Amino acid sequence: MVTIPAEPTPAGPKTNRIGLTVVEYKGGKTTLCAGCGHNAISERIIEAMYEMGVKPERVAKLSGIGCSSKSPAYFMNRSHSFNSVHGRMPSIAEGAMLANRNLLALGVSGDGDTASIGIGQFVHLMRRNLPMIYIIEDNGVYGLTKGQFSATADLGSKLKTGVVNDLPPIDTCALAIQLGATFVGRSFSGDKRQLLTMLKAAISHSGTVMLDVVSPCVTFNDHEGSTKSYKYVKDHEETLQEMSFVPHFEEIDVEYDPGTTVAVTMHDGSHLQLRKLEEDYDPTNRIAAITRLNAAHEQGEVLTGVFYVNTTAPSLIDQLNLVDAPLATLPESLTRPGREVLEAAMEELR
Amino acid sequence: MATMDVVPQQSGGQAERRRIVNDMSIQVGTVNGSGSQSSNTVLLRAIFQMGVPVSGKNLFPSNIAGLPTWYTIRANKNGYIGRKKEIDFLVAMNPETAQEDVLSLGAGASVLYDEPLGLDKLRNDLVFYSVPYDKLVATVCPEAKLRKLVKNMVYVGVVAQLLEIEMGEVEKAIRKQFAKKVKAAALNMAAALAGFEYAKANLKKRGTFYIERMDKTAGKIIIDGNSAAALGCMFAGCTVVTWYPITPSSSLVETMIEYMKEYRIGPDGKATFAIVQAEDELAAIGMVIGAGWAGARSMTATAGPGISLMSEFAGLAYYAEIPGVIWDIQRVGPSTGLPTRTSQGDLLSTAFLSHGDTKNIMLIPCSMTECFTMAQDAFNLAEQFQTLVFVMSDLDLGMNNWMSDPFEYPTAPIKRGKVLSKEDLDRLGGFSRYKDVDGDGIGYRTLPGTDHPAAAYFTRGSGHNERSAYSERPDDYANNMERLNRKFETARSFVPRPEIIKGNNANIGIIGFGTSHWGIIESRDQLRDEYGIETDYLRLRAYPFTREVHDFIAQHDRVYVVEQNRDAQMLTLLKLDVKPELIVRLRSLSHLNGLPLDARSVTDQLTTMEGK
Numbered sequence: 001m002v003t004i005p006a007e008p009t010p011a012g013p014k015t016n017r018i019g020l021t022v023v024e025y026k027g028g029k030t031t032l033c034a035g036c037g038h039n040a041i042s043e044r045i046i047e048a049m050y051e052m053g054v055k056p057e058r059v060a061k062l063s064g065i066g067c068s069s070k071s072p073a074y075f076m077n078r079s080h081s082f083n084s085v086h087g088r089m090p091s092i093a094e095g096a097m098l099a100n101r102n103l104l105a106l107g108v109s110g111d112g113d114t115a116s117i118g119i120g121q122f123v124h125l126m127r128r129n130l131p132m133i134y135i136i137e138d139n140g141v142y143g144l145t146k147g148q149f150s151a152t153a154d155l156g157s158k159l160k161t162g163v164v165n166d167l168p169p170i171d172t173c174a175l176a177i178q179l180g181a182t183f184v185g186r187s188f189s190g191d192k193r194q195l196l197t198m199l200k201a202a203i204s205h206s207g208t209v210m211l212d213v214v215s216p217c218v219t220f221n222d223h224e225g226s227t228k229s230y231k232y233v234k235d236h237e238e239t240l241q242e243m244s245f246v247p248h249f250e251e252i253d254v255e256y257d258p259g260t261t262v263a264v265t266m267h268d269g270s271h272l273q274l275r276k277l278e279e280d281y282d283p284t285n286r287i288a289a290i291t292r293l294n295a296a297h298e299q300g301e302v303l304t305g306v307f308y309v310n311t312t313a314p315s316l317i318d319q320l321n322l323v324d325a326p327l328a329t330l331p332e333s334l335t336r337p338g339r340e341v342l343e344a345a346m347e348e349l350r
Numbered sequence: 351m352a353t354m355d356v357v358p359q360q361s362g363g364q365a366e367r368r369r370i371v372n373d374m375s376i377q378v379g380t381v382n383g384s385g386s387q388s389s390n391t392v393l394l395r396a397i398f399q400m401g402v403p404v405s406g407k408n409l410f411p412s413n414i415a416g417l418p419t420w421y422t423i424r425a426n427k428n429g430y431i432g433r434k435k436e437i438d439f440l441v442a443m444n445p446e447t448a449q450e451d452v453l454s455l456g457a458g459a460s461v462l463y464d465e466p467l468g469l470d471k472l473r474n475d476l477v478f479y480s481v482p483y484d485k486l487v488a489t490v491c492p493e494a495k496l497r498k499l500v501k502n503m504v505y506v507g508v509v510a511q512l513l514e515i516e517m518g519e520v521e522k523a524i525r526k527q528f529a530k531k532v533k534a535a536a537l538n539m540a541a542a543l544a545g546f547e548y549a550k551a552n553l554k555k556r557g558t559f560y561i562e563r564m565d566k567t568a569g570k571i572i573i574d575g576n577s578a579a580a581l582g583c584m585f586a587g588c589t590v591v592t593w594y595p596i597t598p599s600s601s602l603v604e605t606m607i608e609y610m611k612e613y614r615i616g617p618d619g620k621a622t623f624a625i626v627q628a629e630d631e632l633a634a635i636g637m638v639i640g641a642g643w644a645g646a647r648s649m650t651a652t653a654g655p656g657i658s659l660m661s662e663f664a665g666l667a668y669y670a671e672i673p674g675v676i677w678d679i680q681r682v683g684p685s686t687g688l689p690t691r692t693s694q695g696d697l698l699s700t701a702f703l704s705h706g707d708t709k710n711i712m713l714i715p716c717s718m719t720e721c722f723t724m725a726q727d728a729f730n731l732a733e734q735f736q737t738l739v740f741v742m743s744d745l746d747l748g749m750n751n752w753m754s755d756p757f758e759y760p761t762a763p764i765k766r767g768k769v770l771s772k773e774d775l776d777r778l779g780g781f782s783r784y785k786d787v788d789g790d791g792i793g794y795r796t797l798p799g800t801d802h803p804a805a806a807y808f809t810r811g812s813g814h815n816e817r818s819a820y821s822e823r824p825d826d827y828a829n830n831m832e833r834l835n836r837k838f839e840t841a842r843s844f845v846p847r848p849e850i851i852k853g854n855n856a857n858i859g860i861i862g863f864g865t866s867h868w869g870i871i872e873s874r875d876q877l878r879d880e881y882g883i884e885t886d887y888l889r890l891r892a893y894p895f896t897r898e899v900h901d902f903i904a905q906h907d908r909v910y911v912v913e914q915n916r917d918a919q920m921l922t923l924l925k926l927d928v929k930p931e932l933i934v935r936l937r938s939l940s941h942l943n944g945l946p947l948d949a950r951s952v953t954d955q956l957t958t959m960e961g962k
Contacts, residue, residue: 024803057805060644060798073808073820080798082643083810084636085666091592091633095640095648098590098624100799103644121636124629316626323620327589328645328797332764334622335587335647337613339759345581345609346756349571 017053017249025050027075037189037215038068038137042075044192045106045135048199049076052247060096060103064089064118067144067217068110068137079106087118090125093132094316100326101317104203105132112142115151115170122172126179126208128316133202133209134181136172137189139217140228147220152212158225172212174293177286177308182207182315184289185306188233189215194304197245197272201306204248204266207315214302233302240281240292240305241274264309274306283309372402372427374438374559376509379451381444383415385499388527388538389506390421394751395523396506396515397425398572401564405431406572406751407946412597412689418447425561428875431753432868433746433946438559439513441505442469452476460557462508477557479549481508486548490540503538507545512553513561517546571718571756575747576651578718579677580606581757582725583649584613587764588675590648591625592637597689598745599651599679631656635663638674642667643809645769645797647729651677654696655685657703657740664738665704668834669812671784671793673732673739673767675725680744682944691944692745694864694914700740701893701923706812707831709838711845712740712893715747716867718754720891726760727846733767735792735841744914746865746946768794775802783807783818784830791837838894845892848899853884858960859906860939861899863890863920865946866912872949873956880953881962890920895927903932910939910956914947 013021025046030039049059056078063069065086072081084092093105114122114136125134140153149157152172153165176184183205187195195213202209214233216222222229227236241262246252248269256263256273262283264272274283282288289308296303323330376393380386387408394406402425411417424434436456442448442463449472452461457475470478486504487497503524510520520542528535579602583591591610593603607625614622628634634650641648652660657678667674680696682688703710711731713724724741732739770781775796781804784793793816796805807818812830815821853874862870867889877883888902903909903924911921918938925933939955941947 055801057801057803058799062640078803078806080796080806081808082640082670083808084639085662088632088636088663091628091636092640092643094626094633095590095592095637095642095646096644096798097640098592098626098637099641099644099646099648100797103799120629121633124633320624320626321619321621322624323616323622326645326799327622327624328641328799330587330589330622332587334616335589335614336585336760336764341613342581342585342757342759346571349573350569350756 016050018055020050020056022046022050024078025056025076027077028073030071030074032067032070032074033219035218036067037139037217038071039074040189040192041135041137041195041213041215042071044195044199046075047196048203052200052203053249054104054203058102058104060105062089062093062096062105062107064109064113066110066113066142068108069113071108071137087113087116088121089113090118090121094125094128094130097130097132097317099328101322102326107132107134109134109136111136111138111140111150111152115172119151119170123175123179126176126181126210129180129182129207129313130316131206131208133211136212137215138172138212138228139215139221140226141217141221143217143220154227157227160220160223171293171297173210173307174290176208176210177289180208180313181210182310182313183209183306184308186212186214186304188237188302188304189213190230190233191304194239194243197243198306200245200247201266201270201272204268204270205311206267207310207313236300236302238296238301238303240278240303240307241276243275243306244273246271246273264311267311272306272309283307368558369560370558371560371562372425372564374425375434375436376423376425376439376441377437377451378421378441378505379444379447380419380421380502381415381446382411382413382417382419384502386419386421386443386502389502390423391751392503392520392523392527393506393509394423395526395572396510396519397423397561398567398753399519399522400516400561401567402427402561403429403431403566404753407433407746408750409945410690418444427564427566429566430868430872430949432872433948435948435950439509439557441509442467443502443505458558460512460559462505462512479508479512479553481505481545481548486544487541490544491537496537500537500541503541504545507542508549508553510542511546511549512555512557513559515561516563517543567753569756570753572751572753573718574601574749574751575715575718575721575743576602576679576749577605578721578754578757579725579741579743579748580609582722583675584609585760586647586726586729588647588649588729589623590637590641590646591623591650592628592634592641592648593650594628594631594634594652594656596631596653596656598681598749599653599656599677601749602651602677602679631659632663635660635674635676638676639663639667639672642672642674642732643798647733649675649677651679653679653681653689654683657696657700661704664710665706665708666811667738668704668708668710669706670809671736671795673736675728675732675739675741677741677743679748680742688944690745692865692914692946693942693944694742694744694866695919697742697915697919698917698922700742709894710738710740711735711841712742713846714742714863714891714893716864716889718752719757721747722757724846730765731841731844734765734844735837736767736795737837742864744865768792770794770796770800770805772800772802772805775800775804780804782816784814784833785816786833786836790840791833791835792840842894842896845894845896847896848891849889850898850902851887853878853886856884856886857907858883858885859902859909860885860887860912861890861902861909861920861924862887862912866914866941869947869949869952870912873952876949876953877956881957883957883960883962893923895924899924900928900932903928903935906935908937909935910937910959912939912941912947912952914941916940916942
């Protein structure tokens with residue numbers, strides 16, 4: 001009897017847990033400036049979605065107006081996307097999530113789009129704890145209109161033209177924590193590992209994730225005197241934690257010391273481990289988080305890390321107690337009450 | 351402040367002693383927040399229950415308590431339920447306005463007043479009745495703090511006695527009004543009876559007005575337009591409502607919340623709807639658009655200032671082609687204008703709401719039935735045409751009580767428009783979002799979450815090609831704009847057609863819409879009966895205009911466009927639409943004092959313009 005040796009299977013392209021290659025998470029070619037921090041963030045989003053095995057069809061990409069808000073065109077072409085109006089992406093996200101609670105909403109905004117024209121919708125989005133990931137690609141200036149200061153520009157930061165910012169910055173993270181967002185952090189577009197980890201944890205969270213990602217503008221705000229330049233951020237970054245993430249579909253194989261590490265179990269069963277670099281920092285303590293952020297401003301630090309996480313607060317969708325199926329596609333039998341209901345209503349009015 | 355146009359007083363003389371049956375306007379002048387709404391509703395219902403056609407209009411200030419408010423009940427055997435210019439029977443409860451209210455009455459009217467006001471000295475051509483309310487109330491209501499509220503129910507009894515409204519019907523109306531509050535019902539009934547007995551023993555009937563039982567309200571309902579709209583939206587399968595409170599639209603959503611909680615929550619406690627109060631109108635419309643984009647039947651309700659705030663998003667929805675329904679309960683603008691007075695003043699701004707070349711579909715209900723049915727039309731059209739649809743109600747329609755036939759259960763299935771499913775995409779392999787496949791200007795869309803690799807498309811404003819890819823090419827822009835125009839032209843054949851009522855060989859036409867309808871139909875009878883003027887009447891029900899509108903103008907020498915705004919807004923829209931040679935036939939007949947349109951104003955203006 002002759003046995004035919006099995007042919008070695010050719011190594012196909014690498015796929016994730018749902019059988020997709022990373023190429024299937026790509027978007028169009030970027031039209032942003034070479035070296036723009038936003039492009040690095042788009043790459044991390046692609047990696048995070050791929051590694052987490054998120055089905056692209058389930059994702060809704062949402063944005064307002066500005067350089068940041070163009071970026072959803074540069075990742076995940078297989079996801080629906082909505083480039084809306086300036087500062088009002090939150091309401092689009094809220095509407096979309098009310099219509100279809102099964103979507104994974106990913107909003108990309110900028111510092112102008114969020115902290116100036118969009119501050120009204122931003123704060124109310126945070127209050128509602130809508131399940132979504134809200135990313136601010138934060139460079140302290142308006143890029144598309146050629147470099148005016150935004151409301152996150154630091155005191156004393158200088159434009160290329162020599163104009164110095166003399167108004168205090170809005171700390172979007174402190175604001176988000178105060179108002180009710182349930183996963184709040186800051187990262188840096190140049191910190192691949194930290195940003196990727198935070199994005200994966202964000203995907204596992206059910207509630208508003210607010211990530212402020214400092215993302216230098218190479219054209220208008222990367223010079224000496226700017227506090228949002230690559231060099232300034234590298235020189236002044238203080239990191240709260242070293243983080244690692246174990247998705248729900250993988251075994252935890254690393255032991256951790258509860259004395260030095262905060263372990264957070266996310267909504268989908270994934271684990272986020274935050275090894276404290278600062279003693280006593282507790283990311284479940286809202287007041288402490290805000291105090292620490294205020295201290296960072298006093299000390300001129302660019303503080304990064306997961307500042308606050310709360311996995312038990314109800315989201316807007318929970319509060320509304322919606323049916324499990326998307327409202328958008330409920331059949332007429334569920335959305336139009338029967339003839340007897342109208343008759344009862346008429347009888348009451350006679 | 352007088353709430354009616356001042357009527358020239360006829361000199362001296364006693365009021366006539368004719369018997370005028372089932373044809374009168376009763377006005378109650380009270381203080382806002384004094385609880386008179388219950389009394390007025392009881393009076394209205396009692397007349398309605400006697401089979402007499404009736405309507406109730408609340409004229410109230412922008413205030414919670416303390417300022418004057420008037421409620422006018424019109425009873426009319428012919429079914430005229432628009433506002434009547436003259437007041438026939440005044441119930442003067444508010445010391446602040448009583449004198450002016452009396453002075454503005456026409457000769458022969460009756461006045462019922464609180465004794466200490468001493469109004470009978472003011473005029474000698476009116477019929478006066480006085481009642482010592484405080485004394486009567488003290489006997490039936492031991493609790494001093496309730497007396498202010500119960501006092502109003504006393505006049506119900508007095509009016510019932512004077513007009514011969516049956517007390518049995520008053521009692522029935524009180525029981526309905528206070529439903530489960532048995533004690534309150536008993537207290538109010540005692541107050542009404544005290545008024546009735548007092549009038550019977552002390553007041554000698556000298557007026558001319560009487561209510562007699564007839565049979566013109568059998569089976570009918572009393573409802574306000576906002577509640578009718580709320581019901582309509584619920585039966586239209588609406589799933590997402592986002593709103594920001596603004597008078598006079600708030601009660602639409604508030605009533606809808608009540609209905610939806612009762613009828614759209616399953617046995618498991620889960621809701622088939624989401625209603626969210628937004629932080630402002632900018633967010634309310636944004637949520638409507640986000641939800642419409644993701645496939646929900648979404649809506650909001652607002653008024654003029656809200657429409658202004660929604661302008662930018664409305665443009666995006668127009669260009670990006672996203673469905674949504676917006677109820678505009680029109681009122682006098684702006685925010686610090688007369689927010690509690692009615693108007694038809696948002697037509698031009700809404701028709702072209704936003705920047706660039708935009709045109710919006712508007713539906714214009716005139717009745718309770720249409721508030722109900724047009725809710726369904728609005729959602730169907732919004733999804734079929736992938737655009738915002740504005741329903742142009744107004745304060746008079748939305749907040750006042752109207753008699754109506756009961757609503758018919760919708761039998762036509764809900765129309766969700768051109769939405770491609772996963773199965774469609776399996777068959778087709780792909781699609782182009784903005785391609786005019788069917789020649790009607792309407793593309794096919796997919797919903798986020800559709801489980802197919804070719805389902806996704808990128809939504810943005812006008813800078814896209816047929817495949818929804820980013821494009822700034824001149825031909826892509828021009829082609830897209832032309833297609834949007836084609837879509838709007840298609841809509842002409844799908845929006846509700848006008849109602850046309852013919853006279854007898856008339857060469858004069860009247861075009862009206864919305865609540866003006868009620869004044870117009872009554873005015874047409876006045877024109878015929880008093881002046882021998884025959885008119886044809888076309889009631890617009892939608893914008894864009896349908897072919898019938900052009901034909902109607904072409905068939906008449908002169909066409910009066912009746913509207914409740916200063917600048918002839920509907921006439922302006924018509925001018926843009928009709929052939930140049932027809933424009934000269936259009937004449938503006940406008941009414942703009944914040945009060946609902948009355949027939950006499952139409953008749954007077956039209957006859958003057960006709961040189962009669």
